Amino acid sequence: MTMLRPQSVFPLAITALGLGLLGLFFVYPLFTVFKVSFIDAQAHITLANYAKILSKGFYQQAFINSFAIGIASTIGTTLLGVPLAYCVARLPVPGKSAVLVLIALPLVLPSFIAAYALVLLLGRSGVMTVWLQAQGIPFRSIYGMPGLVAVYMLTLYPYVVLPTLAAFKAVDASMEEAGQNLGASRWRVFWTVVLPIVAPSVMSGALLVLIESLENFGVAFVLAEDRPILSIEVYRLFAGEVGSNPASAGVLGVSLILCTTSVLLLQRRYLSKRRFATSTRAAPPIHKVGSALNLLATVFVWGTVLVALVPFFAVLVISFLEFRGPVMHGNFSVANFQDLWNRSSRPLFNTVFLASAASLVAALVGVPIGYVVTRFRSRLSHLLDMTAMMPFAVSGTVLGIGLVVAFNAGWLILTGGWLILVIAYCVRKLPFNVRASSAILHQIDPSLEEASINLGFSPVATFFRLTVPLMLGGVVGGMVLTWVTLAAELSSTVVLYSGSWSTMTTVIFQALEGTGAGIASAASAVLILTTALPLLMVYRLLRKHQLAVL
Amino acid sequence: MAAIALDKIDRKFGTVHAVRDVSLEIRDGEFFTLLGPSGCGKTTLMRMVAGFCELDSGSIRFGARRIDALPPHRRNTGMVFQSYAIFPNLSVAGNVAYGLRARGVASTERNERVRKALRLVHLDGYEDRWPHQLSGGQLQRVALARCLVIEPEVLLLDEPLSNLDAKLRVEMRYEIRQLQQKLGLTAIYVTHDQEEALAISERIAVMRAGRLEQVGTPWEVYNQPANPFVADFMGVTNLLPGVVVSARGGRIEVKIGEALFAARAETGAAGDKVTLLIRPESLLLLPAQHGPPPNFASFEAIVARIEYLGVLTRLDLDLGGVTVRVAVLDKAPDHAVPGGRVSVGYDPARAILFPAS
Numbered sequence A: 001m002t003m004l005r006p007q008s009v010f011p012l013a014i015t016a017l018g019l020g021l022l023g024l025f026f027v028y029p030l031f032t033v034f035k036v037s038f039i040d041a042q043a044h045i046t047l048a049n050y051a052k053i054l055s056k057g058f059y060q061q062a063f064i065n066s067f068a069i070g071i072a073s074t075i076g077t078t079l080l081g082v083p084l085a086y087c088v089a090r091l092p093v094p095g096k097s098a099v100l101v102l103i104a105l106p107l108v109l110p111s112f113i114a115a116y117a118l119v120l121l122l123g124r125s126g127v128m129t130v131w132l133q134a135q136g137i138p139f140r141s142i143y144g145m146p147g148l149v150a151v152y153m154l155t156l157y158p159y160v161v162l163p164t165l166a167a168f169k170a171v172d173a174s175m176e177e178a179g180q181n182l183g184a185s186r187w188r189v190f191w192t193v194v195l196p197i198v199a200p201s202v203m204s205g206a207l208l209v210l211i212e213s214l215e216n217f218g219v220a221f222v223l224a225e226d227r228p229i230l231s232i233e234v235y236r237l238f239a240g241e242v243g244s245n246p247a248s249a250g251v252l253g254v255s256l257i258l259c260t261t262s263v264l265l266l267q268r269r270y271l272s273k274r275r276f277a278t279s280t281r282a283a284p285p286i287h288k289v290g291s292a293l294n295l296l297a298t299v300f301v302w303g304t305v306l307v308a309l310v311p312f313f314a315v316l317v318i319s320f321l322e323f324r325g326p327v328m329h330g331n332f333s334v335a336n337f338q339d340l341w342n343r344s345s346r347p348l349f350n351t352v353f354l355a356s357a358a359s360l361v362a363a364l365v366g367v368p369i370g371y372v373v374t375r376f377r378s379r380l381s382h383l384l385d386m387t388a389m390m391p392f393a394v395s396g397t398v399l400g401i402g403l404v405v406a407f408n409a410g411w412l413i414l415t416g417g418w419l420i421l422v423i424a425y426c427v428r429k430l431p432f433n434v435r436a437s438s439a440i441l442h443q444i445d446p447s448l449e450e451a452s453i454n455l456g457f458s459p460v461a462t463f464f465r466l467t468v469p470l471m472l473g474g475v476v477g478g479m480v481l482t483w484v485t486l487a488a489e490l491s492s493t494v495v496l497y498s499g500s501w502s503t504m505t506t507v508i509f510q511a512l513e514g515t516g517a518g519i520a521s522a523a524s525a526v527l528i529l530t531t532a533l534p535l536l537m538v539y540r541l542l543r544k545h546q547l548a549v550l
Numbered sequence B: 001m002a003a004i005a006l007d008k009i010d011r012k013f014g015t016v017h018a019v020r021d022v023s024l025e026i027r028d029g030e031f032f033t034l035l036g037p038s039g040c041g042k043t044t045l046m047r048m049v050a051g052f053c054e055l056d057s058g059s060i061r062f063g064a065r066r067i068d069a070l071p072p073h074r075r076n077t078g079m080v081f082q083s084y085a086i087f088p089n090l091s092v093a094g095n096v097a098y099g100l101r102a103r104g105v106a107s108t109e110r111n112e113r114v115r116k117a118l119r120l121v122h123l124d125g126y127e128d129r130w131p132h133q134l135s136g137g138q139l140q141r142v143a144l145a146r147c148l149v150i151e152p153e154v155l156l157l158d159e160p161l162s163n164l165d166a167k168l169r170v171e172m173r174y175e176i177r178q179l180q181q182k183l184g185l186t187a188i189y190v191t192h193d194q195e196e197a198l199a200i201s202e203r204i205a206v207m208r209a210g211r212l213e214q215v216g217t218p219w220e221v222y223n224q225p226a227n228p229f230v231a232d233f234m235g236v237t238n239l240l241p242g243v244v245v246s247a248r249g250g251r252i253e254v255k256i257g258e259a260l261f262a263a264r265a266e267t268g269a270a271g272d273k274v275t276l277l278i279r280p281e282s283l284l285l286l287p288a289q290h291g292p293p294p295n296f297a298s299f300e301a302i303v304a305r306i307e308y309l310g311v312l313t314r315l316d317l318d319l320g321g322v323t324v325r326v327a328v329l330d331k332a333p334d335h336a337v338p339g340g341r342v343s344v345g346y347d348p349a350r351a352i353l354f355p356a357s
């Protein structure tokens, strides 16, 4: 029901404010990246930058690598995720509620730490590598395409599993029964009835995987070594040792954004097609299957869920081992943590401060936007919705570069302090905040707000008196999720941090570039704990508000 | 407490013409019902009165005051929602006090009025309960109390009973009517249940596709429907296609199938195609070898089907291609058997003619 009337300035004010902020801190910075990529040293408009970069074999290879890895990860994740979702939705797999919690975890745990753990286990001198080679197995290392695809599959599979699971559960049992009743075998019904219904959900999840694997910086940085990858080359061109080259970085950045943004637009289309029979009367039954098949399903589900979490446990354990340079020794000690602490405790403080400030601001901006786009449908609010989703498709490095180029001179100078980090974090997390608050609102009957208005409170008063209290639990849950993912934010941080504003992630990043494996593992362990503990604390809240992590 | 005047109201949603040129006068203290099939614009019309839906054109007045430009929170209407819309984060007392807080009523007076309102809906002692501890009927009462306590000028009820079970529905509609009469409130009630509408309304407006088809008392819309749509919507009826064979002095004869029907009507000429309306319960199965009562007309037909429904029995009679339905209390007389011939009497005043559509 539309409530948008001329005298209700409230939604209009929020829309204007939202579009203004996004325009200034998201669209404008990206536009500057776009601009520098088309300008030569004499400030003339030119295509020369593109011609120069795109004709180099090295950068062509970067495109090929990025897309090969992205597509392979997407296919792999789908092949892993859809059967897994089916098993959880329709087979009597034991411990389902635990599975449901564990499945969502990789989305909020720092993925580049999973990649780093894999290096510790399966890198050139990794624990497992050494062991395998001692067994006479000619395993070299995990670096390169196989490692990247493996890590993306293990950290991104929830993007496919969660929506697909919901779709499988929402297929009305009577539809399947009708199919069988008409003489189709169960297998045939699955292919002709069930799969087409869940397909849009699978597709929209898979496209998110494609975006994430194309734009991801940390995982690629850890595992690519010297293979060219788009998201890394953008960073190297901008912050490289040979001197900054914003124009060339811009060329790659613009290309990357164009790719991911078109994937996102495609994903939105699939998302809007996602329609189940809304009047689901009977939840689909859990199939009875033979014990062998059930065992297989159980091993598959629990195996995947646990393997995806193994890297994080490995890091926790390894952080207590003694390192000499990059080489690990068998003795347990807390030396790594002492080293880390002695260096400086400032990064931990910075991480906590930046993540707290940014998750607060992201909620303050994102919740009203979510409210307006959900409750006041109009062309303008649709534009706001689309713009607020776009940061999801923009890699953190490119956004960071945009912010630096846009705000290191001129009327507004932000570079070099903490504020620019908070701004970048807010922009990065805005899509999640808008989606989350819109999901919370979908669970609140709009007639509650109408009742409040009808009883005499103005729309603004109703928002603060009724809607905010009703949303509060969910919003707090969403803020914790934001906090947790921001504490592990690497891609925009490495571009934007300076001087005393290094964070836990940049400490790990520097240690990886150098030889501080011990410090890196200790910092990773601290980061895992800082993210896991808040999650545990608000777990019930998240369950109650059915907060989707997507 | 005010009369409501709707004047030439119109509203389109894109290509859907939800409300077309609706003009209505609802009297002070009247219980007025909007009735019609799903999607006919009842909710839209009511939401316009509440202020949740804008008018493309037209005006709404409470008494002499024009209110259609007023924002919804300043219209002083009390709306009861289909989904109850009870605030889950407030207790029963908190819910009922909500509108009083909006009006800045001091706390002692507020508590007193909340207590009174809850007593009115038979929920005394439920002040500190939480909404999730209440049944559907109790929630509906809280919703009512929450509206009544603010002493609204107009009470608006949009299918308030549709989430309740059949028995409770009958009880609650009686309670709502009683309260409305006791407090002398003007009420607009939306439903698509014709029985409910007949049972509680003083007047009913039957709507179709955004238009008012007829406005009248329950007796009028049931017995003197303005057109076949209203007749059909008001319950099972016979709408029989036929041709006028003679028209003399207000008495018209119509041939339907092979039978000849009599009806009273002011206009009509031989050869006109018409639809004749006669309700199944206005038709009287005559005992074997009996003529009709005085002033009654009669026709003969073949029994096609008999359905025993408990309170009454329904017979489908064949007039030679046209089926006419008869309802008799209890069971059908012994001589009425499928395939057999029966005589049926009726009062021609109960037969209404419409031009064929």
Ligand SMILES: Nc1ncnc2c1ncn2[C@@H]1O[C@H](COP(=O)(O)OP(=O)(O)OP(=O)(O)O)[C@@H](O)[C@H]1O
Pocket: A001, A002, B013, B016, B017, B018, B036, B037, B038, B039, B040, B041, B042, B043, B044, B045, B192
């Ligand atoms: N906000 C809206 N946007 C677009 N179309 C609408 C909107 N509100 C109502 N309509 C359309 O206007 C028409 C009338 O709707 P309305 O809700 O008033 O019907 P109703 O008589 O209350 O039906 P029901 O008995 O199903 O509640 C419908 O065709 C509906 O689809």
Ligand SMILES: [Mg+2]
Pocket: B042, B043, B044
């Ligand atoms: Mg309605």
